Amino acid sequence: MYCVRKVTEELYWVGANDRRLALFENIHPIPRGVSYNAYLLRDEKTVLFDTVDWSACRQLIENVEHLLEGRPLDYLVINHMEPDHGASIEEILLRWPDVKIISTEKAFLFMHQFGFHTDSHECITVKEGDTFSFGGHTVTFIAAPMVHWPEAMVTFDTTNGVLFAADAFGSFGALDGRLFNDEVNFDRDWIDDARRYYTNIVGKYGPHVQKLLGKAAGILDQIRFICPLHGPVWRSDMGYLIDKYDHWSRYEPEEKGVLIAYASMYGNTEAAAGALAARLAEKGVTNIAMYDVSNTHVSYLISESFRLSHIVLASVTYNLGIYPVMHNFLMDMKALNLQNRTFAIIENGSWACKSGDLMQKFIDEQLKNMTVLNERLSLASSLKADKAAELDALADAIVESLNK
Numbered sequence: 001m002y003c004v005r006k007v008t009e010e011l012y013w014v015g016a017n018d019r020r021l022a023l024f025e026n027i028h029p030i031p032r033g034v035s036y037n038a039y040l041l042r043d044e045k046t047v048l049f050d051t052v053d054w055s056a057c058r059q060l061i062e063n064v065e066h067l068l069e070g071r072p073l074d075y076l077v078i079n080h081m082e083p084d085h086g087a088s089i090e091e092i093l094l095r096w097p098d099v100k101i102i103s104t105e106k107a108f109l110f111m112h113q114f115g116f117h118t119d120s121h122e123c124i125t126v127k128e129g130d131t132f133s134f135g136g137h138t139v140t141f142i143a144a145p146m147v148h149w150p151e152a153m154v155t156f157d158t159t160n161g162v163l164f165a166a167d168a169f170g171s172f173g174a175l176d177g178r179l180f181n182d183e184v185n186f187d188r189d190w191i192d193d194a195r196r197y198y199t200n201i202v203g204k205y206g207p208h209v210q211k212l213l214g215k216a217a218g219i220l221d222q223i224r225f226i227c228p229l230h231g232p233v234w235r236s237d238m239g240y241l242i243d244k245y246d247h248w249s250r251y252e253p254e255e256k257g258v259l260i261a262y263a264s265m266y267g268n269t270e271a272a273a274g275a276l277a278a279r280l281a282e283k284g285v286t287n288i289a290m291y292d293v294s295n296t297h298v299s300y301l302i303s304e305s306f307r308l309s310h311i312v313l314a315s316v317t318y319n320l321g322i323y324p325v326m327h328n329f330l331m332d333m334k335a336l337n338l339q340n341r342t343f344a345i346i347e348n349g350s351w352a353c354k355s356g357d358l359m360q361k362f363i364d365e366q367l368k369n370m371t372v373l374n375e376r377l378s379l380a381s382s383l384k385a386d387k388a389a390e391l392d393a394l395a396d397a398i399v400e401s402l403n404k
C-alpha cells in the first residue's frame with residue numbers, strides 16, 4: 001500500500017521509515033528508528049528528489065507509482081548519493097529507463113564508484129547557481145560540500161519556496177504519520193534525536209554548515225518549507241531550527257549546564273560524581289545531566305556535550321591510562337571537533353593515579369578552545385569525608401564559571 005503525504009501544491013513526501021535498523025551507519029543506536037525522505041514533484045515534468053535506503057526501496061516505488069498515475073518519471077534529482085539515500089537509484093533507473101538524472105559531478109563519480117549503473121542514462125551535471133525548469137517550477141542548485149559528504153548539494157524551488165536540504169536539518173526517528181514540525185511537539189519529542197543526529201553525523205563539519213547557513217540566509221525570506229532527507233519537514237518556526245544549527249555549527253553550547261560523565265568500576269568514582277552533582281544542585285544549578293560512560297552510547301554523550309556548556313569528566317585510572325570508554329568519549333569529542341567548553345576533572349586510582357593528568361593533557365593538547373578548571377578532585381580509591389572541602393571548592397568553581 002502506498003503511503004504518501006502532500007507537502008504543498010504538486011509536491012509529495014514519498015519516503016519511508018525503518019524501525020528495524022538497530023544502528024545507523026552501523027554505529028549509532030536508533031531506538032526510535034529513522035525515516036528516509038524522498039519527494040515527488042508533479043509539474044509539467046515529474047521529478048523525484050532523492051531516493052531511499054535499500055531497505056525502504058519497495059515502499060518508495062509503491063509511493064512513486066501511485067502518484068505518477070501512469071505518467072513517466074522524467075527527472076531524478078540527487079542531492080546526496082550516500083547509500084542511505086542513493087541505494088535505490090538503480091531500481092528507479094530500471095523501472096523508468098528514460099529518467100534523466102540531475103546531480104553534481106562528484107555525485108556522479110561516487111555513483112560510478114558504488115556501482116549504481118547510470119551510464120546508459122542521460123546525466124545532467126549541475127553546479128552552484130545553475131537553474132532548471134520543470135514547467136511551472138524553477139529550481140536553483142546550491143553546493144553544500146561536506147554537509148556532510150563532498151558531493152552534497154541542496155536544491156531550492158524558487159516557485160514554492162521549498163528547500164530540499166539533503167542531510168542538513170535532518171533527524172533520527174521514524175515518522176508516525178505526522179510529517180510536519182507543527183504536527184509534532186518537536187522541542188519535547190524530537191530535538192534530542194535531531195541533536196544526536198547532527199552532532200554525530202555532521203558535527204565535524206561546523207565551518208561547512210556555517211557556509212551553507214550563510215547561503216540560506218540570503219534566501220531566508222523566500223524559504224517556506226525545509227525538506228530534509230530524515231525526520232520532519234519544516235513549514236513554520238524555522239528560526240528555532242536554524243538557531244540550533246547555528247549554535248551547533250559554531251560549537252557554542254545551547255544552554256548553561258553541567259554534563260557529568262563518569263567511569264567507574266566499583267562505584268567509588270560514581271559516588272564522587274553523585275556527591276558533586278548534589279552539591280551543584282544545592283548551590284542552585286539545576287541543569288545537570290549525569291551519565292555512566294560504560295552504559296551510555298557515546299553518541300548520546302556527544303550530543304549532550306554539544307548541548308551543555310560545562311563537562312565534568314570523572315574517571316578511574318586503568319592500567320596507568322584513562323578508562324578505555326572515557327578515552328573513547330574524548331577521542332570522539334576530538335573527531336567531532338567539539339570546542340568552547342569548560343571542563344572539570346575528578347580522578348581516581350589506588351596505587352598510581354594518572355587519569356586526571358592524562359585527561360587534562362588530552363583536553364589541552366587534542367581539543368580546541370577548551371578551559372579546564374584548576375580545582376581537581378583526586379581520590380585514592382574512594383571519596384572520604386576529609387575531602388569535603390575540596391568537593392565544595394570544585395562545586396564552587398563550576399558555579400562561578402557558570403555564572404560568568
Ligand SMILES: Cc1cc2nc3c(=O)[nH]c(=O)nc-3n(C[C@H](O)[C@H](O)[C@H](O)COP(=O)(O)O)c2cc1C
Nearest residue numbers: 264265266267268269317319320349350351352381
Ligand atoms: C584493570 C585495572 C587496572 C587498573 N589500573 C590502575 C592503575 O594503573 N593505577 C591506579 O592507581 N589504579 C588502577 N586501578 C585501580 C582503580 O583505578 C581504583 O581501584 C579505583 O579506585 C576504582 O574506582 P571505582 O570504585 O570508581 O571503580 C586499576 C583497576 C583495574 C580493574
Ligand SMILES: [Fe+2]
Nearest residue numbers: 080082148167
Ligand atoms: Fe548522509
Ligand SMILES: [Fe+2]
Nearest residue numbers: 084167229230
Ligand atoms: Fe542521510
